[in-house]
Amino acid sequence: MSDIEERGGTAVEERPSPAAPSSRRRLLLALAAVVLVALVAVSVLVRGDDEEPGGSAAAATQSSTPATETEPSLGSTDPGAQATPPAEDPQPVVDELPPSQPAVPLDQPAAAGDGITASVASVEAIDGTGQGRGNVSGPALRVTVRITNGTDDTADLGGVAVDLTHGSDAVPASPLDDPSQAPFSGSLEPGDSAEGVYVFSVPRDDRDTVTVSVGHRAGAPFMVFTGSAG
Structure with missing residues (x-):
């Protein structure tokens, strides 16, 4: 059939079917x-x-969250306990020097108050000879001290201390390790006496006033002697 048909003498065009769209x-x-x-x-x-x-x-979430830990405290096994600082050590007690008895002249005896007495037997001017490190030879005073045991017990002389100052300012004199020195040692029986020899460096022009202090044991009062050694 042709695309155009004649119907009643009129040409009719054939249209596409609407099913395609x-x-x-x-x-x-x-x-x-x-x-x-x-x-x-x-x-x-x-x-x-x-x-x-x-x-x-x-x-990522787990790695970005830091773990929280509680540090243990000092001296405690509880993980959450507060840290306690250690107790401070008490300050050391400084021993005070024992009191001194009133000074007496160089030629007079002195008493410690416990039955022990002492006296300065002699004070001699010498040219001291220093021995060992720190000892310097030069003008010196050699002091001989006598101790008497007036107690009923044996007295220990190993703790005897003898010191010397010179001048109006009481300058401490340096002990000199001179060959003639002979410090106290051993023990002293009741009623007996013993002597000890001590040497001190003292300038020749500063001997108008010298003071000798003798302590026969720790804690006992010092027996003090003063005078001129010029």
Whole structure:
């Protein structure tokens, strides 16, 4: 049949069937639905990977959170106990020097008050000879001290101390390790006396006033003698 037919003497043009456009529309809708389903599936898979336990997100969260630890306190086994500082050591007690008896002249005896008496037997000017490190030879005074035991017990002479000062300012004299020195030692029986010899460096021009102090044991009062040795 030709595209144009004659109907009642009038030419009629044949039109395409309306079914064709409807088929194409249905095809496009089907394709869009398939794409949408695919996108939804991909989204679900990605979300499942992110929420999987032990995944990278969880590991990042765990690593970014620092662990809080409590340091143990000193002297305590309780982890949460407060640190307690150690107790401070008490200050050492400084021993005070024993009191001295009133000074007496160089030629007079002195008493310690416990039965022991002492006297200065002699004060001699010598040229001292220093022996050993720190000893310097030069002008010196050699002092001989006598101690008498007036008690009923044996007196220990190992703790006897003899010191000397000179001048109006009471300058301490340096002991000199001279060969003639003979310090007290040993013990002293009741009623007996003993002598000890001590040498001190003293300038020749500063001997108008010298003071000799004798302590026969630790804690006992010093017996003090003063006068001129010029």
